[in-house]
Amino acid sequence: MKYIVLLGDGMSDEPNDQLGGKTPLEVANTPNMDRLAKAGKIGLAATVPKGFHPGSDVANLSVFGYNPADCYSGRSPLEAASMGVELGPNDVAFRLNFVWLEAHYGKMYMGDFSAGHISTEEAAALIKTLQEELGDDEFTFYPGVSYRHLLVWKNGRDQLKFTPPHDIITQSIEDYLPQGEGAKELMHLTNAAQMVLAHHPVNHKREENGKVPANSIWLWGHGRKPQMETYQQRFDLSGAVISAVDLIKGIGVNAGLDNIEVPGATGYIDTNYKGKGEYAVKALAEKDFIYVHVEAPDEAAHGGLLQEKIKAIEDFDRDVVGTVLDSLEQIGDCRILVTPDHPTPVAKRTHTSDPVPFIMFDSRTDEAASVAGYSEAEAKASGLLVAGHQLLPLLIERG
């Protein structure tokens, strides 16, 4: 038996006025997910437990079968594991976004939480310079994917409060600066980084080409090394993860799963959907479990890009879900979970904590469910609501 998770990050949404009150999921052409919804079971999953901030860290931990209340110690420590950065007991890891801050009449606004989706190569050059100019035995900068990077503070403080930059798009930053013990040091480091970035050739070139510069860093998602059981320990299961972003790969590392790199996987709307589907099918020849994560719908929604989100959902359905469904004979008996991690409503341009619509499909049965297809409304009408961390045990039929 094979177990498959196919996850569209931020895929669910809310009724949208521009769609006549429908959601992107309802409007998108999704024949494969609709087929699974009819042949399987659909329901709602609460992937963001009460008291947690809605983010892909907490929500994907839930879908992986971990109760965040038991093991969550921050986002960046998970990403550090993917980057091969070993955190010591006194280290605090911080997510470092390259952002574009826009000045208006003496105030600074969050112009773009991704610095125009800066390329991984450009960002690596900026991180290298920041490390050369500002790195020392206290602070170390590590490069990641596109705008997503890592700062480690040796013997750092962690009683701090941050705001994720994608939660304050277009807003003035003055009410969202770091608070708590150590905030002063981090603001000093941020200001020093702004001085370095202002003179960096990568930013000069970006501006010459009409692109926004990465004119600041934005620190958030901090924490210390997590203690997590591996999948072998929890479920006696080995497997692999396919994702472009360090957060999901880092959860995979902590779970003792293999990470499969797919060429052209970008963590954005231009990712290699088909490659992710094909590599997943190939991996199932030897692995019993595969977790496939696609970032694209989330990024489109953060950009406020309604049609791009609909297209990302359709690409996910055709090239990831469809590729797996077209290979069912090759895969053999399997159970498939299709779900978002959290909603990212385009109208809000950030995450919410609302439960997400999931499909649980078993290739051995056909529920012939009387549903019109896969949507938030059909999942709600099912009357089934589970805690997010119960999805995986349900998928592998372990209670």
Ligand SMILES: O=C(O)[C@@H](CO)OP(=O)(O)O
């Ligand atoms: O990587 C990030 O910074 C965020 C942006 O929203 O992505 P996700 O929501 O998937 O964590």
